[in-house]
Amino acid sequence: MNTSTVYISHWCSIEAGEIKRNGEILFSKESEEIELNDLLKAYYREKNISYPKFFKMDTLSKLAFIGSEVLLENIELEKPNLDVGLVLSNSNSSLESDKNHCESISDKDNFYPSPAVFVYTLANICLAEISIRHTLQGENAFFISEKFDAETMWNYTQYMFETNRVNRVICGWVDYLDGGYKLVFYLVEKQGNKQHTIEELQNIFN
Amino acid sequence: MEDLKKELKVKIIEVLNLEDIELSEIGDQDALFGDGLGLDSIDALELIVLMDKDYGIKLSDPKEGREIFQSIETMAAYIAAHRTK
Numbered sequence: 001m002n003t004s005t006v007y008i009s010h011w012c013s014i015e016a017g018e019i020k021r022n023g024e025i026l027f028s029k030e031s032e033e034i035e036l037n038d039l040l041k042a043y044y045r046e047k048n049i050s051y052p053k054f055f056k057m058d059t060l061s062k063l064a065f066i067g068s069e070v071l072l073e074n075i076e077l078e079k080p081n082l083d084v085g086l087v088l089s090n091s092n093s094s095l096e097s098d099k100n101h102c103e104s105i106s107d108k109d110n111f112y113p114s115p116a117v118f119v120y121t122l123a124n125i126c127l128a129e130i131s132i133r134h135t136l137q138g139e140n141a142f143f144i145s146e147k148f149d150a151e152t153m154w155n156y157t158q159y160m161f162e163t164n165r166v167n168r169v170i171c172g173w174v175d176y177l178d179g180g181y182k183l184v185f186y187l188v189e190k191q192g193n194k195q196h197t198i199e200e201l202q203n204i205f206n
Numbered sequence: 207m208e209d210l211k212k213e214l215k216v217k218i219i220e221v222l223n224l225e226d227i228e229l230s231e232i233g234d235q236d237a238l239f240g241d242g243l244g245l246d247s248i249d250a251l252e253l254i255v256l257m258d259k260d261y262g263i264k265l266s267d268p269k270e271g272r273e274i275f276q277s278i279e280t281m282a283a284y285i286a287a288h289r290t291k
Contacts, residue, residue, distance in 0.1 A: 041225075052224070052226055052244065055223045055224070055225040055226065056222070056223045056248075112255050112258065112259045113255075114252065114255065115248050115251035115252055115255065116222070116223075116248050116249075116251075116252050119248055
């Protein structure tokens with residue numbers, strides 16, 4: 001059992017047309033029916049983010065990218081940074097891009113797989129997108145589970161601190177398929193208000 | 207040739223998801239890679255697919271691609287000379 005006492009310093013969510021940070025609504029669209037891509041692009045433009053590669057990402061990576069922007073707002077990280085870990089999870093992996101790729105190769109007479117789609121046919125690509133954006137070179141992992149597995153997330157994160165491999169870990173859930181989506185990110189570090197516990201992770205996720 | 211250049215700019219913006227770039231911002235002789243449009247290696251692969259899918263041109267030699275994808279002008283000239291669609 002790991003025993004390091006670490007804390008959740010910040011958290012954020014993107015769900016049902018709302019972007020929240022530490023429980024407060026940062027950005028929302030009147031209609032909950034807004035498509036995720038449009039919500040994310042609206043936030044990108046509202047915040048004057050300049051990162052053209054954002055538009056080339058698949059929706060899962062766009063979601064993770066904006067989640068990291070929200071979570072790390074006003075937080076200065078050294079660049080490059082070897083001490084920030086990333087542990088993310090979801091239930092639908094990269095299935096949206098997998099399906100898009102599959103469609104592009106299903107007709108032998110119109111067989112034109114898109115390299116730009118194919119590169120996103122792994123869920124952990126969104127870890128890479130966040131790492132490139134914030135110059136993170138620490139350890140990372142991506143878990144697939146049917147539901148948010150607070151115990152596994154807690155255990156893995158605690159272990160990273162216990163073995164002195166990180167000073168901070170960006171953790172969470174980023175899931176997208178067929179228009180349905182949910183993101184919950186939280187930052188675990190050595191100072192903060194909420195102790196990093198399984199119960200607290202469940203509270204943040206719900 | 208002017209129509210082909212304009213068509214290529216439209217296709218490139220669409221296929222490569224260059225949402226922040228207007229048609230008028232792409233000059234015929236601007237570098238597509240490096241300091242120009244800033245395209246990357248995945249974009250290069252997409253351009254190879256575009257040449258095949260839309261113009262029936264199969265490129266197999268990467269060195270050849272380097273010459274052809276210098277600018278809209280070099281792409282248009284190559285397509286005009288080799289297209290089968």
